[in-house]
Amino acid sequence: MIKIRTKLLIYFVAVLLLVVLLFFVREESARQVMELHDESSSQYFLLNEITKVTDQTFQSLQIYVHEPSDDNLVFYSEDKQKLIDLQAEYEKMEVIGVEEKNFLSMLSSFLELTDKTAAWVGEEEIEQYSYYLNEADNTANYIHEMTLELINQELTDYQNVLALEDQKMESTKNMGTAIFLAIIIGSVTFAIWFSNGLTRTIDRLTGAAKEISAGNYTGDDVVVSGKDELKILTETFNQMKRNILQSVNEMEEKARLSHLLKEMELKSLQNQINPHFLFNTLNTISKMSYIEGAEKTTDLISSVSALLRYNIGVLDRETVLKDEVEIVREYFFIQKTRFGDRVAFHQNIDEACLDTPIPCLTLQPIMENAFMHGIEEIAQGAEITLHIYQQHDMINIDIWDNGVGMDKETINHLLGAKTKVEESAQENKRVGHSTGIGMRNVMDRLELFDQNSQFQVQSELGKGTKVSIQLPKK
Structure with a gap:
């Protein structure tokens, strides 16, 4: 330089x-x-x-x-x-x-x-x-x-x-x-060349600064051909613009996630019709079934009660992976009662990973998506596998099924941000599922919980679907 x-x-x-x-x-x-x-x-x-x-x-x-x-x-x-x-x-x-x-x-x-x-x-x-x-x-x-x-x-x-x-x-x-x-x-x-080099760069920086002051942070970076202090100033200015744009995007994303959580809490409150009365009623039915000798009915009602109690809590509360695994087991027991031998649930879980903090209702919506989009239409031999293991400093959670799978467009539509009307329409179609929480919502809450977390969906038509979550070990 x-x-x-x-x-x-x-x-x-x-x-x-x-x-x-x-x-x-x-x-x-x-x-x-x-x-x-x-x-x-x-x-x-x-x-x-x-x-x-x-x-x-x-x-x-x-x-x-x-x-x-x-x-x-x-x-x-x-x-x-x-x-x-x-x-x-x-x-x-x-x-x-x-x-x-x-x-x-x-x-x-x-x-x-x-x-x-x-x-x-x-x-x-x-x-x-x-x-x-x-x-x-x-x-x-x-x-x-x-x-x-x-x-x-x-x-x-x-x-x-x-x-x-x-x-x-x-x-x-x-x-x-x-x-x-x-x-x-x-x-x-030399005077003309030197002054043009200075004024040209200053004019470009001035124009870019006016664009930023007008709220346009997506303009092209200022490019200079020289290798002097003005180049360092220009690179610093470009980096400052990118940092401002990133900060604005992060603020907008946090505001959107906060608004989404408030709507979910409101929807959850709207669905809570006197939970104590509902729990007490379910417990009474469970005891009566036990007295009458209907043990399977008792287990089913207990699972529904546990699932309902877990789902109607505050959505943004923090829990551990152990509780999420337990509620997934309860959910699968209920679905097992519905589908019978058509579906099998396999678990490969490292017990040392179950103390990892995780947002509430993270695994159950993924399991619901596997049933609804993957194996619900399979007549025989459906399988869902939950694999939890540690790799280096990350806790890996894999949920995959051998269902019908999805193409790229369906995956993008599933993970893409939707309008409130689209979200409400999709949630109204989730008949028979408890949470009504989409995959996009799970991704947003994971990102809000820990920015270092990762969420991936891999699927092919006719070859099933795999959802992978990575969380830093804490």
């Missing part, structure tokens, strides 16, 4: 490097021009100085010839030494052509002639030193003329170099202009 601050730092560093590059190119070009100018100027000055010192040396020599004194000889020697030094300095120049070598040779000849002139003056040989003095004068004139030629040639060459330097300066100027324009264009492009 590249942070916004990192992007800005990279941009500023890039601009700074371009500016430094522009400054370096201009300074380097100016330095080269100055070096060339200084080199040419120093060469001109050196040639001019050589010509001047040559004249001074010849004049000192003439003075010594006319007045051969020690002082004049010293003056001549000093001027000659200056010329020798200038000659050595000129030899150190980097570019020495044919003309320059001839010029140096002429300087050496001039110095030899002046030395011979001074020597013959000491010998007082007038004819000899006059000859060498005259030759030295001619050589000095040649040196002067050659100096002018060299300066003229250097100026001509310098004009060509200046043209090249002007061209180079123009190229450097164009390069600097290009770099400057690149900085401007790059800055504008």
